[in-house]
Amino acid sequence: MRHIDSLIFAGWVIPGEPEDRIxxxxxxxIHEGKIVTILPIEEAVREFSARVTHRLPQHALIPGLINTHTxxxxxxxxxxxxxxPMMEWLHEHIWPAEQAWMSDSFVxxxxxxxxAEMLTAGITCFNDMYFFPETTASVVEELGIRACIGLIVVDFPTIWAKNPGEYLGKAEGLYKHYRQHSLIRTALAPxxxxxxxxxxxxxxxxxSESWDIPIHMHLHETAxxxxxxxxxYQLRPIERLENLGLLSERFLAVHATQLNDNDIEYLQLxxxxxxxxPESNLKLASGFCPVPRLLENGINVALGTDGAASNDDLDILGEMRTAALLAKGISGNAAAVPAAKALHMATLGGAQALGIDDITGSLKPGKAADVVAIDMSALSTxxxxxVLSQIVYAASRHQVTDVWVAGQHxxxxxxxxxxxxxxxxxxxxxxxxxxxxxS
Structure with a gap:
């Protein structure tokens, strides 16, 4: 009998690979922060002794949810x-508030x-874009969640940097500091x-090419x-980025509500x-991302909440439901984004976008034990x-009872x-x- 750190007995395990497996x-x-194996409960009792055993017969275990844009x-x-409207909201409210209150302590x-909100909603990893990224990274280290920290760049001066050269100089320092970190990755974030x-x-x-890290950018968000x-420029934004050499398998196009056939060809190529x-796009009336067409063209789609100022919650379970229903309604096809695909977008799809699918995104032996337990005994489910369909269409974040990141409870x-x-x-x-x- 092998001794390990922990065993979680559950009513259901949804590993995420293949998408619809239950x-x-x-x-x-779980041992030393990684998944050892998934096996029937009777076999687990015979094969393992654990320092800690969790018995969750009414729960489903899913891969940790990934919030790929925050x-x-x-x-x-x-x-x-x-x-x-988005530009009025940005120019007349958000940017003035940030100019007035932005600081290390604010971040x-x-x-x-x-x-706190994301962990209680089953989110084990988030991909961020904001000022004072070194402060965000410090909080991530303190609290034990997984994150990709965006190294933000804008043309205009802010309290964090005066010009693009200073933004990029600070980006290099943060990239070098965290490139070997077990929980923190970085992405360039124009x-x-x-x-x-x-x-x-x-x-x-x-x-991005030299450091082999993602580029995380708002793109084609509004008409x-x-x-x-x-x-x-006499060019659509994606054409301009293509000319400048930004588009690659490391590029994350956030929102993408305004895409024509040529734009989709660029993304695919x-x-x-x-x-x-989806929910931020709806609230700001930005438009509709053509998710079914992207999937049909083999383009990986992940899910994000955007910031709480425009959503107003950080709830990927809710985004899954909205994304699945919105795709059906817009396409007129009830099978456009089935439940299994919605969960994939919220887990392995996000990991693939961030280049960490060898570490997280599914429950697979050798991967990090980023795990979420959802109590399915609630009346609403x-x-x-x-169980997979119930999680996507009926479960709420308040049914998330337990979360592990790299095996830490x-x-x-x-x-x-x-x-x-x-x-x-x-x-x-x-x-x-x-x-x-x-105010």
Whole structure:
């Protein structure tokens, strides 16, 4: 009998590879932060003794959810300037608020709030884009979640950097500091085609290839973005990026609501990834990402929430449901994005986009034990005929009871193990009073 760190006995295990596989009454064996094997419970009892055993007969185990597009610290601006068109929302509300309140402590507290929300929603990894990325990374280390930290670049000065050269200089330092980290990866994060000029974009393309890290960028988010690019450059944004050398298998196109046939050909040709943020797109009336057409053309699609200022939650379970239903409604095809594909987009699809699918994204021997337990005994998910379908179409984040990242039990029976929630609530109230009094 082999002794290991932990065994999780569950009513169902959904490994994620292949997409639609469901294992009933199985156990997950974990040792030194990695998955050893998945096997029937009776066999697990015979083959393993564990330091800790978790018995979850009413639960489904799924791979940790991946939020492939966030602005984590913007939780402190949740609901700020709601119900406005995107550019008005950005220019008249969000950017002025950031200019007034952006600081290291703002990012630290906002990120802690975001990580607390994401862990309790079953998110084990997030891909961020925001100022003070070194602070975000520090919070990630402190709390034990997995993350890809965006090394943001814009043309204009902010409190974090004065010009593109300074943004890229700081990016290099952070990339070198975290390139061997077990939980933290980095990505170059030029904000958008309309906020970054040609020369910095050329430098970003070269650095992405040299460092072999992703480029994470808003692209074709609104119709106005496309129109303005055609006026300024006589090119659609994706054509301009192609000319500048940014498009590759390392490129993540976020939102992508304004795509024509040629745009999709560019994405397919260069093996780019698309990050679909359905609820943020809906709230800002940005448009609809043509997910079924992307999938038909072999383009990997991941899911993101965007920031809490435009969503207003960080809930990938909710995004799965919205993405699946939206695809059906727009395409007129009830099978456009089935439940298994929606879960893939929220797990392995995100890992593939970030280049970490050898580490996470599915429950597979040798991969990190990034695992989520969902209690299926709630009335809203009973009776259970097809557990995968129930998770996508009926389960809520409040049914997530336990979360492990690299085998570390970060959420235990709905209690976060690496956070002082009283202190966090105090800090949130501080920012609410500070920003609210000035708004």
């Amino acid at each position: 294992l009933e009454k199985h156990a997950l064996a 602005h984590a610290a913007m939780t402190l601006l949740r609901g700020y300037g709601s119900d406005l 630290a507290d906002g990120t802690r709030l975001a990580v 904000h958008a085609p309309y906020s970054v000029s040609d020369d910095p974009l050329k430098s970003i393309a070269a650095l 106005d973005e496309v129109v303005q690019s055609q006026k300024q 260069h093996q780019c990834h698309v990050v679909h943020c 009973q009776p259970v005929y097809n 970060l959420l235990k029976s709905r209690i976060l193990s690496t956070m002082d929630m009283r202190e966090l609530q105090t800090r949130i109230l501080f920012w609410r009073q500070k920003i609210g009094d000035d």
